[in-house]
Amino acid sequence: MLRRIAAVVVTLVALVAAVRLTGGDDTAGVRRQLTFLRSALDDGAADDAQRLFPEGYFFLHALYGLTQVELGDEQEARWALERLESPAGRAPFSAGLTPAYGVFYQGWTNWLRGGILSMRPDPALRERFEASSAALAAAFDAAPTPYLVAYPDQAWPVDSTVAIASLRLHDKLLPPRYAATVTRWLDGVRSRLDPVTALMPHAVDPVTGAPASVARGTSQSMIQRFLVDIDPAFAREQYLRFRSTFVTRPLWLGPAVLEFPPGVDGAGDVDSGPLILGVSLSATAVTLGAARAQGDTGLAGALSDYGELAGVPVSTPWSKRYALGLLPIGDAFLAWSKTARPWVSAPQPSPAPALTRLWRLPLLGVLALAVLLAWLPVARAAAAAGRAGPR
Template identity: 65%
Template sequence: MARLVVPATAGTNGAPPGVQRQLAFLRAALDDGAGDEAQRLFPEGYFFLHALYGLSWVEIGMREERGARSEALREARWALERLDSPSGRAPFSAGLVPSYGVFYRGWSNWLRGGVLGLQPAADRGPEELRRFADDSEALGAAFDAAKTPFLSAYPGQAWPVDSTVAMASLRLHDKLLAPHFAGTVDRWVRAVRDRLDPRTGLLPHRVDPATGAPTEVARATSQSVIQRFLVDVDPAFAGEQYLRFRDRYVAFPLGLGPAVREYPDGTDGPADVDSGPLPLGVSASASVVTAGAAQVHGDTALAEGLTNHSELLGLPLDTPWTKRYAFGLLPIGDAFLAWSKTARPWVSQPAAAPPASLTWWWRLPWLCLLAFLGAAPWIPALVRRSRGWRASKAPEACDDAKRDRSARRQRR
């Protein structure tokens, strides 16, 4: 019950509760080979686990005073080195444009910009600056030359979420270095508006790589990431998209919520390795990542609600040094949760905070259920005690009745 009530986030400025202990657990897991284990679960497992670890440290560093940023900078650089390694590039094709595809280049460029952002301008090394500028230029040239706003992540496969991350990294370039990609970003947003999923009005989950036409309905596993990054690309467009997403995907299954459906309300579809199992249509992974998207958009109530749910259902194990969820069996889940708790915009602020869709009272059904579950083991003992009390009182009641009858006979 406490996990549902105690604040589990700190907004976009404070130190998120428990995240540094989560990162301590993740670093130990990575040192023990968790990246290779994640790679066996899904194609980008190694890359994602290191990327999210590094990005979470960047977020922590942004919240700390300058003197406390050294650890964040060291760990973020360590993660970036792993992305630049043969293991980090292994799943991706060097023959794509840009090389290794938009997924690899977009996420790594975003982390590279975050590493630069942790440093004062005078302290940024020339090699780091050159690499960030060159990678940004390669991404910008690929978008400018493409006939579609959605570049390929793998040969013959394109997901709009990957291009959204890459486009946000170009906006980060223009914030940290000289403005250069404003025209590329504006053309991209216009092209995206012409290729939205007709059923939801959102960016589709998958598209035809040749034309950018939607081939799969918008799904929460990609939308939750899109809503996290789109605010840094175009805040006004992001605000429109976020409200559409929230209205169609946030749900209260069995009256217990909030949670995030993988498919829009009224639609069902198959689960996959990204969504995980879909009980009642809900994706646990999308719910975790949506908490970060809500926080970025200023939707504090929903961010807090989804994070409280993770604290309740994620079975966290706390020690003074580490914190892990689901007994530490799936570190990639811990990485996504740490990244969501630390979420905030890096480039732009939301055009306006969305109207609240959640009140404190969503917790009431959960609290009633937990109170019942907590009381249930004691009910048989209470029933036995009650029966014993009544049985012990029965002889006394008989004696009292006899004395009353005797007294009445004497009076007569």
């Protein structure tokens, strides 16, 4: 009886896993994720995230607000923006940088402002958006490098990419002013690519903008999400290079994203999380959004389906959370990625597929094997009982 119960449980788990693996892109569950995230934020999840990494408080509110923009909830998006503009939102950043509080803070905040402004005209918000856009453009125009600092003497290209995308959003929503700034920035980026991958580097020298490290999955996945709104042609070129270099299938199972390019050794950190077979879970989640922004529906769907299997989501009629809700920041990244679309550029044509339609077969085979192994002892016991005859 115990063997039968165990076999039934394994079979049910495998069936649920198979349904999740073939269920398609679950954007409908995003609203329930946001319900969980708002409850977690009200319970202090942003302060908990801040203790894990320097931008935890900021990022959790920013991603929540940006996802609410995607779903059309202006009130909740404004609530998130108020937290970013508060002393707590600015606390990790230095007011003495150029622009004030650094390009990370200004870029993400400006992007959210523009997103909210795109929903409904608001003179006060427009004034703040114009002022912050002007400050960013002035900082880029005065800098000898395309990459502004986020912290004193520290610069990461991904932060400047978000900020430049916000200037492109400004020129879409309001009378255009920053085309020359964007063009100059792109010229600087093209002349400072990582020589190993020909992608934008992970970190740079804050004075010259010269690469200080190879391209990495965590920053590349974010860069590819925003670059499409800056220059779609350059973005497609960079995205395909990123996809061919970093997207992998460890053990021939589901798609995932490497933190370091093949042949480059490195350890995980607070951005990437622990690396499993070289894979970064955070980069994998954010690449889902990059694929959607690039119109790469095949990869986006595969990453989403694999996440439904590997992320062990817990759903109720009202909420949804992944990994038992232990890390709400992970749910925030997933919700934001599942609703990704270009804000400035037109929808992008789908590139050639990165995966065949049969990529799920090895995973389905593993599930079938688990069911077979679970029922094998039951079959053996039944056969033994049959040979012994009736009692």
